[in-house]
Amino acid sequence: MAWQTNYTKWQAFTELDKELGLQLKKIESDEKQLEDCFYKHLEFGTGGMRGELGPGTN
Numbered sequence: 001m002a003w004q005t006n007y008t009k010w011q012a013f014t015e016l017d018k019e020l021g022l023q024l025k026k027i028e029s030d031e032k033q034l035e036d037c038f039y040k041h042l043e044f045g046t047g048g049m050r051g052e053l054g055p056g057t058n
Helices: 003-012 018-027 031-038
Strands: none
Touching: 003 031, 018 031
């Protein structure tokens, strides 16, 4: 699944948290940032490694 498909699903989700919606709005013109947020699903069991919290599946 392409990252654009994931992004479109997030945009269409009417119950999206307001803060996440605002963050998405801020980056909507930055294709590289959007791709980084949506290009894969975050895997669990990462041995304590943490990433940024924010919109997207990554």
